[in-house]
Amino acid sequence: MMRRVLGLACFLLVLLPAIWADHPIVWDTMEITHDAQPDEREVTVTFNFRNASDQPVEIHNIVTSCHCTVVRPHPNPWVIPPGASEKLEAVVDVRSRRGGLSKRIYVGSSAGEQKLVVHVNVPVPPAAKREMNLQLAQLDRQVVLTGDCASCHVTPALGRTGQELFAAACLICHTDDTHRATFVPDLHVARVRRDAEYWRKWISDGAPGTLMPGFAKEHGGFLERDEIDALVAHLLATLPTEPVSP
Ligand code: HEC
Ligand code: HEC
Structure with a gap:
């Protein structure tokens, strides 16, 4: 038994590094x-x-x-x-x-x-740059899906589906990192019951009067109806539906 252990130890100490070094x-x-x-x-x-x-x-x-x-x-x-x-x-x-x-x-x-x-x-961009983007979005919440904003907020999401689409189109604002703005909710927490209709409405129309844009084509967004349905199915399957009771 001891010999076997020693043999294995020799193999690990002597032979393996030799094999690696020889790649x-x-x-x-x-x-x-x-x-x-x-x-x-x-x-x-x-x-x-x-x-x-x-x-x-x-x-x-x-x-x-x-x-x-x-x-x-x-x-x-x-x-x-x-x-x-x-x-x-x-x-x-x-x-x-x-x-x-x-x-x-x-x-x-x-x-x-x-x-x-x-x-x-x-590097974290200067606060003034983020503030300027915010002001532009406050004038028109859809602006984020157009022009230069789109190079970060839309281009990486084009042609993606499932988790990749969610990460590129949604988590850019709803990020899990510490740099998420305080007024952007964490989507991993259900605050109300979230069924298909809930997700479809938020994604398609966003919320007028806030900075949440509408992603449906009729609002100037880039998602077709079937793409929205597929994203809804992905979110229903991967994120909590029932709110946690306080
Ligand atoms: C260089 C990439 C990039 C560009 C260009 C960009 N954004 Fe963003 N945006 C981000 C990132 C990353 C976040 C996540 C928060 C952060 O780290 O600043 C974000 C977050 C946001 C948010 C959520 C609030 C916040 O501050 O977190 C809004 C609203 C927004 N962007 C609007 C815009 C608008 C409007 C434009 C164009 C005028 C724009 N963004 C251009 C990368 C970009
Ligand atoms: C430009 C930044 C931005 C992007 C991109 C964005 N959101 Fe939002 N979202 C917001 C903001 C801001 C709110 C808060 C709206 C409010 O004040 O009620 C919000 C709210 C929501 C809510 C309500 C959540 C709650 O707990 O109240 C849902 C659901 C949601 N977003 C889903 C999405 C999905 C799905 C995507 C991607 C298809 C997405 N968002 C992309 C900024 C963004």
């Missing part, structure tokens, strides 16, 4: 930290690597930890000849983010999976 794909760095500029909406980072072995390596699968992180186009499968150097570029969308975030990229190849990490620090 044919060698990266200049596997972790990049980027400090975003105040107006930077997408951050591009480049990971340089080379095939340090004498055999070709085939990268067949690259997966990111969030739809906000996209790897720039590359051949698929991507065959790296022996000794060849290449670069992998990733773009992180930070339009709805503030503060620090970390995204992972998993690179699957014929030699096994490797993990890359991108850390981005997103």
Whole structure:
């Protein structure tokens, strides 16, 4: 028994690091930290690597930890000849983010999976900028879905469904982070009973006299009726329906 444990310990201590150290794909760095500029909406980072072995390596699968992180186009499968150097570029969308975030990229190849990490620090915009957006929204709550506002509030949501649509279209304001405005409610808490009609009405029409916009086409929004129905079904399935009694 003791010998087996010792044998396993030797294997873990001696052999495993040797196997890891020998991965044919060698990266200049596997972790990049980027400090975003105040107006930077997408951050591009480049990971340089080379095939340090004498055999070709085939990268067949690259997966990111969030739809906000996209790897720039590359051949698929991507065959790296022996000794060849290449670069992998990733773009992180930070339009709805503030503060620090970390995204992972998993690179699957014929030699096994490797993990890359991108850390981005997103500066909080000047209070005056947020105040100006607020004033514009107070004049017309629909303005947020138009013009330059749309580049953050609409573009990332186009063509998305389910949780991705909810995150891009709704959580940008109804965020779980500490930067959510005090007058924007937390949608993870039911304050009244929330059935399909409740969600449909809020999403389609919003609430006149507040800063909650209407997303239906007839209000100048970008969601078709069937897209709203699909989002309603997603929210009914994932968020609480019954209010918590005080
Ligand atoms: C660069 C991306 C970006 C642009 C452009 C943008 N917003 Fe926003 N907006 C956000 C984020 C992120 C939040 C979440 C709160 C925060 O962190 O400031 C937000 C929140 C809001 C809120 C909720 C209240 C609040 O302050 O949190 C309103 C209303 C709003 N935006 C309106 C607008 C309007 C109107 C425009 C155009 C004049 C606009 N936004 C342009 C990213 C943007
Ligand atoms: C521009 C920022 C903004 C965006 C984007 C936004 N909301 Fe809102 N939402 C608000 C504000 C502000 C209120 C509070 C309205 C009020 O004063 O009653 C609100 C209220 C609500 C309420 C009522 C919640 C309660 O507890 O009273 C629901 C439901 C809701 N929003 C759903 C959504 C959904 C779903 C989306 C995405 C399709 C969305 N919102 C997108 C700003 C926003």
